């Protein structure tokens with residue numbers, strides 16, 4: 597049986613009277629790919645932030661590979677082998693793609709190994725043609741791929757991505773979906789996402805949030821054709 601890499605038990609976060617995450621029980625197994633979806637304000641980001649250490653849950657627990665990580669800081673979680681891509685990237689525009697990825701690699705390994713690892717990531721994420729370009733000169737979709745490279749460099753067994761396809765062209769979305777599939781060869785991946793085209797192209801199990809709680813969890817096709825989800829929670833975007 598596949599190992600459980602991420603589990604939450606009764607995960608609850610309150611902001612004053614608002615229950616932003618409501619008693620969420622969630623399980624993700626090794627190399628699974630899961631999208632978290634739901635309408636605006638459904639609690640996806642709050643759940644993501646409680647898991648990645650950006651918020652401390654009011655109640656409940658988070659376990660990663662069985663280790664209780666509730667209330668841990670993001671850097672402590674990253675040190676376990678978890679790759680986190682938030683919407684606030686930690687990159688340097690004046691450095692090249694290679695240099696940015698190399699700097700991330702160097703945090704985890706000696707220089708020579710970092711050189712090899714950076715080349716490997718550049719191949720895996722198909723960044724070869726832009727490896728020497730300064731990050732500040734890249735198009736949005738290319739930047740997003742580089743940011744994924746920074747996450748992949750540490751060989752994570754769990755990758756947590758917040759809206760990786762936001763603002764991308766259809767072509768970029770397709771490429772991002774290929775890359776995410778490639779990541780699942782070695783890691784479980786959780787993605788908070790709004791982009792329905794991207795979610796369909798990934799065609800994984802989706803977890804639907806509503807009013808902070810889990811509403812439904814099933815294959816994307818089943819969820820998309822569910823009348824409650826379609827009419828009430830996905831609305832015209834479906």
Ligand SMILES: Nc1ncnc2c1ncn2[C@@H]1O[C@H](COP(=O)(O)OP(=O)(O)OP(=O)(O)O)[C@@H](O)[C@H]1O
Pocket residue numbers: 611614615616634635636637638639640641642643805
């Ligand atoms: N820091 C905060 N302080 C107060 N209320 C918050 C805070 N963060 C989120 N909330 C509230 O918690 C609820 C869930 O918000 P959350 O951002 O988690 O939803 P979401 O599903 O990620 O929405 P979106 O798709 O718009 O990003 C909302 O009612 C929101 O207003």
